[in-house]
Amino acid sequence: MPESDQATPFRVRPISTRRGPDPKQDRAARTKLLVLTAAAELFAAQGFRHTSVKDVAERVEMTKGAVYFHYPTKEALAVAVVEQHYARWPALLAQVTAEGHGPLETAARLLEGAAAAFRDDIVVQAGARLQIERPQIDAELPTPYVDWTQLLATLLVRAEAAGELRAGLSPQAAARSLVAAFFGTQHISDVLHERADIAERWAETAELLFLAIRT
Numbered sequence: 001m002p003e004s005d006q007a008t009p010f011r012v013r014p015i016s017t018r019r020g021p022d023p024k025q026d027r028a029a030r031t032k033l034l035v036l037t038a039a040a041e042l043f044a045a046q047g048f049r050h051t052s053v054k055d056v057a058e059r060v061e062m063t064k065g066a067v068y069f070h071y072p073t074k075e076a077l078a079v080a081v082v083e084q085h086y087a088r089w090p091a092l093l094a095q096v097t098a099e100g101h102g103p104l105e106t107a108a109r110l111l112e113g114a115a116a117a118f119r120d121d122i123v124v125q126a127g128a129r130l131q132i133e134r135p136q137i138d139a140e141l142p143t144p145y146v147d148w149t150q151l152l153a154t155l156l157v158r159a160e161a162a163g164e165l166r167a168g169l170s171p172q173a174a175a176r177s178l179v180a181a182f183f184g185t186q187h188i189s190d191v192l193h194e195r196a197d198i199a200e201r202w203a204e205t206a207e208l209l210f211l212a213i214r215t
Ligand SMILES: CCC[C@@H]1OCC(CO)=C1C(=O)O
Pocket: 114, 127, 128, 131, 132, 143, 144, 145, 146, 147, 148, 178, 179, 180, 182, 183, 186
């Protein structure tokens, strides 16, 4: 799927620490990422309410003032973590797209990759917890689920055009079901096993769902 044609609605881009012309900017970007990662570790472990900016500052051995320089409030930290959660997905989409699978297989492999990210990536884990806790966070967070639903629906419309979809199936309804099933699978795996078994759990759910979806 050509880059321009990618229906990737994930708008926020990853924080770049690539060395640029200005060493000062580089150092600031690296510090920003260090603070964000420490906040993600704390949000993932103890949630938004029980995490303070002081906790984050202590974790990175900086003053609260230094943390506030990069993120003016705890809410700003939470927004940044959730945004970076979503910023993971364009790279995954590019990687899977480059493998050249058909649209249905692309959707399946995307969700497999997402399951691995939910198991391994602390920023993905923290973003998921903060989205659950969004009523406690007085800030504008990205609307959950809609971007994945749109991306999967776009792929399933292409699958329908390619004759890969079961006759009469709504690509949009199938996309909503995949997102709901993935969300539930990763949540149950998190609550019971800290997501240690998410890949296996998602594989068994995906097998059933894609069996129902494909021709
Ligand atoms: C891919 C399923 C949707 C995904 O699962 C957890 C979560 C966090 O809110 C999601 C999202 O907002 O897109």
